[in-house]
Amino acid sequence: MNRDLTVRSPHRAIPLWRDVRVLRILAQLAFLLLVVAVSAFLYHNLTTALTRRGLGGGFGFLKLEAGFDIGEGIPYKPSDSYGRAFWVGVVNTLTVSAWGIVLATVLGVVVGVARLSSNWLVNRITQVYIEVMRNTPLLVQLFFWYFVGMVQGPSIQESLKLPGPIYVSNRGVAMGWLFPTASYRPWSWALLGGLLLAVGVYLLLRRLEIRSGPLSYPFLMAVGTLGVIAAAGWLAVWLATGQSPLVKQDPVLQRFNFIGGRILSPEFAALLVGLVTYTGAFIAEVVRGGILAVHKGQQEAARALGLTHLQTLRLVIFPQAMRVIIPPLISQYLNLTKNSSLAVAIGYPDLYSVGGTIYNQTGRPLPVLVLIMGSYLTMSLITSLVMNIYNRRVQFIQR
């Protein structure tokens, strides 16, 4: 009896091969060894393949002269380095993604709200739009926008004129745009001051409203402050220098192309429209889901308190829906940024496309791949970091 107990006592050492702690470490060691062995094998193959082709690793080639042209983007000439060329691609990706995110959000919110409309027709139209966009590949849509909308579009003499003025032709989209003049700098200081003041006014009035009760319209007052200061600054600058800080310039049709205004290349226009309409449909579904997630009682209570439809949406539904909307919205923004790499198929020089050209010229696949993947990963990380901080601010504080 006594012997039995001592045999089963915990003091007796468990054999090593049955000790969970040892087994765990062994399993991990084995896994690590496997990973290292496979990596070493792959690395060996890689180095042999590279030396046979006479290609060293490293990023030294980035300083060499690129020698190819890039259709659009920040100033660049073929005699610049590969590094500069890649940077042009990065900036192009960022440009199209930033515009795409802003426009897709606007479109998505409008469509998402319309999808919930009590108007049967509006409801159905938006449903068809969402289903078509979500169930066909983005690349097909891009080809459609590019080849059918742009390349096959009207010639520049017969360009489609939209209000704005915006001219759409097979040479791209030309539109009126505001350009800064010499007196823009002093005015921008006034604008900055106005912005700071507006933020101050907003914070002050909101605190007042929360403390004392009666409505003091902080947002309207802030916007008003900004508007008044901007207008006053504009007037002052104009009186002082006789020149408006911003001048609207409309594109003018010359013999073969438009001069003046802002001209978007067909590739950029098609890519932007494609990304916005596609991602907009996904964002619409996100918005719809978020609004539906707000309890019906909230809406009924708001209506019972006498708020109008719009007030209900703006003051009661949206602030609560935001909590549900933001996480999936972040991933849609990231998707849009990643999807902008499809630019390569329609010839917009984004970072993937420029990277591909660099690879073709230098024959260094590995550094190019590291550059491309590194750029996308950095963008993903920064976006999700910023959005997560914002997300933390709007979430309920759980006590």
Added chain:
Amino acid sequence: MTTIAGPLKPPRTLGVWGWLRRNLFSSWANALLTLGSLWVTTLALRGLIRWAVTEARWGVVTENLRLFMVGQFPPDQIWRVGACVLIVSLLLGLSWGAWGGVLRTFAVAAAAGMATLALVPFDLSVRLWLAGNVALIVGGWGLARRLPGIRWRRWLLPGWLLSLPAIFFLLRGVPGLKPLPPINTNLWGGLLLTFLLSVVGIVASMPLGILLALGRQSSLPVIRVFCVTCIEVVRGVPLVTVLFMASIIFPLFIPEKIHIDRLWRVMAGIVIFSAAYNAENVRGGLQAIPQGQVEAARALGMSGLQVTFLIVLPQALRLVIPATVGQFISLFKDTSLVGIAGLFELLYIGKAVLAQPAWLGRQQEVYVFVAIIYFIFSYAMSYASLRLEAALGVGER
């Protein structure tokens, strides 16, 4: 003005005018909105129909139908593709008889579609083949209904899984075997390639995704870090970079003597890409399973593996059906990108057709046709997902 749809009202009959007034003309703003969107819709529909009927030259599609369906697959070997479709038809018919449900809808739709196509004046052999497919679907259904018992049904799922290697074997051929000469995978294309890539991607990425998700939840730090790194790196980059890796970097990593066809490399890339997304979906399901389930299973004396595979995973996978099917749909759509890596699936076959001098400038017809095909199958998948969710009671239990 748009508003949020109100709460459900008690059912009552409204009549046409009542319905119109309630749903379209409830207020001045609503009436304006209705008229405005009616105007836009009418214009768009009229333009679309006029284009489709009078302006479009559908010859670019009908005369290149073989290219769109199978790409450059040798015309004298095309019976192999036909045989593959016949296998799938038979399996579909059997599954319809055995399981019903959403498969019934699919089988009926497929049979009806092919029966309709059989009325179109194609070659006689094509029409006979279409009729054969219809016969196999219906026959399979009849056979399944007649077979006694339900024990044979357990062979149906392995049958589906085994049909995949069988199809590959049939398409790839065997060197030296007279009736099945090998066919280079570079010649596979069109809808055939789109389907192969999607099906392999779906079938292979699911287990890999589950493994990655389990690894991410593992208590062993080395395995966890490895899985997290894999998942996050793949999810952080676009598919085209993965395809770039598959088509250009991958050959550098393997010994030079071994040559792997571009198709298999791209397939591997797609599987890895999709697996990372699946892993995140599955992780969501794993995290939603209450800890009590695990503890109860452990208390019953189950081992760690048993707990995972018998208790946690089945519940977790049921929870993530909608997200998983969503991932399958986007995988199906993403196969259109393999053209960038030099394979000719449906979309890039369309581009190749458009490069022929005879069909210059027929972009609209080609892309509309391609988009419709993608739409049909994506929509079918999301429909299946809805039915499956309802059948399994996701969100109710």
